[in-house]
Amino acid sequence: MRRIRKHLELYLMIAPALVYFALFSVYPLIQGFLTSFQEIGLLGNARWVGVENYRQVFTDFAFGQVVINTLWLGFGMVSLGVIVPLIIAVALHEVPFAPLRKLTQTITYTPHLFSWVVVGGIWIQLLSPDGGLVNELVKMAGGSPIHFLANTAWVRPIFILLATWKEMGYMAVIYYAAISSLDPTHFEAATVDGAGRWDKIRHITLPQLVPTTMIVLVLTIVSTLRMFDQVFILRNAATTRVVDVLMTYVYDLGMAQFELGQATAASFVVVVIGLALVTVLRRLMRIDAPSGA
Amino acid sequence: MRARQRFTGTDWVITGAMLLLLAGTIIPLLNALALSFSSNLASVQPGIHLWPREWSLQGYAVAWRRLGLWRPFLNSLYVTSVGTLLHMFLGAMAAYTLLQKDFPARRLMVFLIFLTMSVPGEAIMVPLYIVVRSLGLLNTFTALIVSGLVSGFTILLLFNYFRTVPISLAEAARIDGAGDFAILTRVYLPTSTPGLAAVGLFEIVGRWNQFTAPLLYLTDHTKFTVQLALRSVVVVNDTISGMDVILPNTRMAAVVIGVSILIIVFPFIQKYFIQGIVLGATKE
Numbered sequence: 001m002r003r004i005r006k007h008l009e010l011y012l013m014i015a016p017a018l019v020y021f022a023l024f025s026v027y028p029l030i031q032g033f034l035t036s037f038q039e040i041g042l043l044g045n046a047r048w049v050g051v052e053n054y055r056q057v058f059t060d061f062a063f064g065q066v067v068i069n070t071l072w073l074g075f076g077m078v079s080l081g082v083i084v085p086l087i088i089a090v091a092l093h094e095v096p097f098a099p100l101r102k103l104t105q106t107i108t109y110t111p112h113l114f115s116w117v118v119v120g121g122i123w124i125q126l127l128s129p130d131g132g133l134v135n136e137l138v139k140m141a142g143g144s145p146i147h148f149l150a151n152t153a154w155v156r157p158i159f160i161l162l163a164t165w166k167e168m169g170y171m172a173v174i175y176y177a178a179i180s181s182l183d184p185t186h187f188e189a190a191t192v193d194g195a196g197r198w199d200k201i202r203h204i205t206l207p208q209l210v211p212t213t214m215i216v217l218v219l220t221i222v223s224t225l226r227m228f229d230q231v232f233i234l235r236n237a238a239t240t241r242v243v244d245v246l247m248t249y250v251y252d253l254g255m256a257q258f259e260l261g262q263a264t265a266a267s268f269v270v271v272v273i274g275l276a277l278v279t280v281l282r283r284l285m286r287i288d289a290p291s292g293a
Numbered sequence: 294m295r296a297r298q299r300f301t302g303t304d305w306v307i308t309g310a311m312l313l314l315l316a317g318t319i320i321p322l323l324n325a326l327a328l329s330f331s332s333n334l335a336s337v338q339p340g341i342h343l344w345p346r347e348w349s350l351q352g353y354a355v356a357w358r359r360l361g362l363w364r365p366f367l368n369s370l371y372v373t374s375v376g377t378l379l380h381m382f383l384g385a386m387a388a389y390t391l392l393q394k395d396f397p398a399r400r401l402m403v404f405l406i407f408l409t410m411s412v413p414g415e416a417i418m419v420p421l422y423i424v425v426r427s428l429g430l431l432n433t434f435t436a437l438i439v440s441g442l443v444s445g446f447t448i449l450l451l452f453n454y455f456r457t458v459p460i461s462l463a464e465a466a467r468i469d470g471a472g473d474f475a476i477l478t479r480v481y482l483p484t485s486t487p488g489l490a491a492v493g494l495f496e497i498v499g500r501w502n503q504f505t506a507p508l509l510y511l512t513d514h515t516k517f518t519v520q521l522a523l524r525s526v527v528v529v530n531d532t533i534s535g536m537d538v539i540l541p542n543t544r545m546a547a548v549v550i551g552v553s554i555l556i557i558v559f560p561f562i563q564k565y566f567i568q569g570i571v572l573g574a575t576k577e
Contacts, residue, residue, distance in 0.1 A: 008397050011471040013386035016399070020383070020443040021405040024421065027411060032420030062511050073303035088314065091307050104311050106563065108318050111553050113562070117520045121527030121548040122325045125541060129571050131339055169318070197303060211414060226415045228382035245414050255509065262418045271416040 030165040036265040045257030053265035063266065066249040069156075069242060074106035074224035076160035081220040082213060085168045091200060105176070115251050116229035119166050124149065124234070127158070150238040159243060163230060171216055179205060214285045218278060246270050329353065330544035336542035352542030356526070360543065362550055364515060365522035368434070372518055373500040373554065376438040380496050381489060383443050388451035389477045406445035414441075415505075420511050429558075432513050441499070442505040447492050455481050494562055501554045514515030523551045 036053055038046045057063050059112065088108070095101045111119060126133050129145040138145060148154045195203070228247040235243050241271050244252075254263030314428070320343065327342045332349035336342070357360050387528065390396055414421075428437040456483055466476045507521040514522075526539060526547040555562075 006397055007393075010390045010393055011398065013474060013477070014390040014398055014402060016383045017387040017443045017448070018402065018405070020439075024424065024439070024442075025405070025409045025412075025417075028417040028420035028424050031423070032417055033484060035420065035423075051417050091310060094304075094307050095311055097308065100308065100311060100315075104315050107315055110322070111318065113498055113502075113559075114552055115504055115520045115526065117523045118502075118548050118551045121523065121544065121551070122321050125328065125544060126324060126529060127323055130546075131337065132539070133320070133341055136339060136341055165318070201337060222413065226413045228415055232508075233504075233524060247418070250415075250418060253372070255422070260419060267416050267419060271412060273414060274416070275411070 003171065008177050032264045032267060035260055036268050038261050040260040049261065053261045054269070055268060056262055057266045063249060065241065066244050066246055070224070070227070070245045073159055073163075073218075073227070073243065073245065074221070075165045076156070077224055078119060078217070078220045081167060081171065081212055084164055085171035085216070086175050086209065086213065088168060088172040089179055090205060092172065093179050093205075094197065094201075105173065106167070109173055110169065111166045112170035113180055114166070116166075116233050120230070120233040149234060150236060152239055152242050155239040155243055156251055159234065161228065162234075166247045171220075174216065175209065175212060178209055182208055213283075218281050218285075219279060221281065222274060225270060225277070305408045325545045325548055328541045329549050331542045333540055333542060336540055336545075346445060347543070352540070352544075352546035355540075355543040356546040356550060360526060360539075360547070361524070362519070362547060363508060364552060365517045365519045366553075368516060369501060369554075370518040371438055372434055372437045372503075373497055375434075376442070377493055377496040379438065380442055380444070380447065381492055384447040384449055385477065385482065385489070386449045386474075387443070389473065389481060391448070391452045392455055393473075402448075406469045418505070418509070425510055431510055432516060433510075434516065436510040437503065437506055437518065440503070440510075445498070450492060451485065453489055454485040458484050490561070492566075494558060496528065497558060498555060498562075519551055523547055 035046075037048060037050060039053070042048050059106045078204070091217075092101050092104060113288055114122075127135070127148040129135055129147040134143040134148070146154065149157050180203065190200050190204060226247060227245050228251065231243055231245050231248050232251070235248070248267070250263050250266045253259050253266060323343050327345050328336050329352050330348055330350070331342065331352065332347040333351050335345065335347040335349070336352065338346065349521065387402060391399055393399065425431060425436050425439075429570050430439065455512040462480045462484070463476050466480050471479065502520060504520045504524075507518045511517055511521065
């Protein structure tokens with residue numbers, strides 16, 4: 001009892017955060033897990049159904065389609081999302097004009113600060129078949145306007161491009177910070193040995209960027225599983241079949257169809273996939289990474 | 294940093310590539326800005342819009358008044374400022390308690406931070422909705438403020454900042470009779486302004502851009518925040534909603550309203566944000 005009195009102020013200070021975590025993080029997690037084994041009726045009455053919800057999710061054709069979409073979009077976004085910023089950062093490091101470098105960094109970084117409603121709005125206008133800049137260029141080149149965001153052939157690559165456009169500046173900053181912190185003596189020694197620019201990049205810069213690249217890779221993969229805003233905002237009746245992802249599936253199931261049991265089951269499938277992926281990736285990285293790097 | 298040398302061919306290629314990159318990012322933004330400041334007639338004319346052909350604030354007038362975006366704007370201001378202040382306040386208090394090595398609840402907090410940072414928020418989207426509903430917080434600003442009220446990331450970042458403050462300052466304050474809360478406010482907060490600024494900016498941007506939470510919890514149009522209200526304006530679906538068609542200049546003006554706070558905050562972002570990211574990323 002005395003110990004509590006001694007730390008009374010501390011307990012009061014930590015209480016709000018603890019209550020928040022308990023109420024809005026731990027409890028929903030547990031409750032969601034329990035709900036995934038129940039079927040909730042319209043009146044809120046719950047009925048235990050065991051793994052029936054999970055079975056329904058796994059045999060749902062739409063779920064399979066959604067997994068494919070997530071993989072498709074995810075693969076594109078992860079590959080571009082890891083490589084493009086790296087190239088940008090390395091190139092930025094080599095740019096001789098400091099003002100150009102700073103300006104490029106700042107400008108490319110900006111879309112990361114926008115919400116997907118804003119980015120979506122900007123690009124919907126640009127890609128519009130009715131006067132959008134991209135289609136105006138297409139018309140000038142002699143083609144006819146393409147309704148990019150309603151065209152099932154174009155929509156996935158466009159989504160990948162937009163996601164890359166939005167985040168490449170941000171990831172480039174992370175890479176650039178890593179490059180800037182590299183030991184300059186390696187580069188100086190290489191210059192003395194007669195190494196050219198590309199040699200230095202290939203043998204000094206890139207190998208030392210492997211840890212950072214791994215971090216970016218994990219971050220990008222995890223964010224792909226959580227993808228919601230972009231798809232929700234930019235999808236429409238024509239493209240929903242090919243761009244709906246795991247989280248929009250959960251949303252539709254839970255919030256539109258009010259199938260709470262199935263929606264929470266699907267959510268936990270996503271959580272498990274996420275945890276599994278991260279564990280596998282972390283293990284792979286520990287084996288691959290050379291000691292001390 | 295680099296010794297002065299003759300610019301090689303590769304230098305020009307790289308510079309060219311960077312200019313292309315710059316163009317690829319600026320042109321969409323310029324297009325949106327140009328359209329937003331165009332008159333109704335000019336905004337629907339074909340061709341490339343990188344500069345208003347006819348300057349006008351018609352787009353903004355329609356977006357602000359006729360579409361009523363002034364209300365979501367004010368709602369967002371309210372939620373963002375209250376939410377950010379509370380977020381920082383609660384985070385700072387929690388970070389401070391982590392400093393006290395003999396505090397029993399410390400382990401619990403560390404565990405909770407680790408747990409919440411491992412499980413993505415989207416995964417508990419539906420259960421969280423049920424919790425909010427059962428607390429009677431549906432359709433309230435409180436729900437938006439509470440969403441993301443505490444974050445492990447913030448607590449850890451502030452904890453790392455507080456750790457760099459010399460213990461002697463805290464001890465001196467304690468000898469003067471100050472309690473824990475007073476030590477936090479008089480010793481740690483004033484000396485950690487960069488960390489607080491980084492957290493604050495991060496939070497302001499995050500809250501202003503909040504979309505999923507308002508989407509889930511709000512049904513009353515008058516309570517909509519900016520991003521949610523923006524969605525019906527800028528997202529053009531195949532079916533045009535019953536009202537008259539929304540012109541490009543209005544749509545782009547709405548977009549600019551959607552980033553307005555970020556424009557104001559941007560100069561500060563340059564300074565603190567990038568430091569914060571680097572700190573946060575390397576923490577992984």
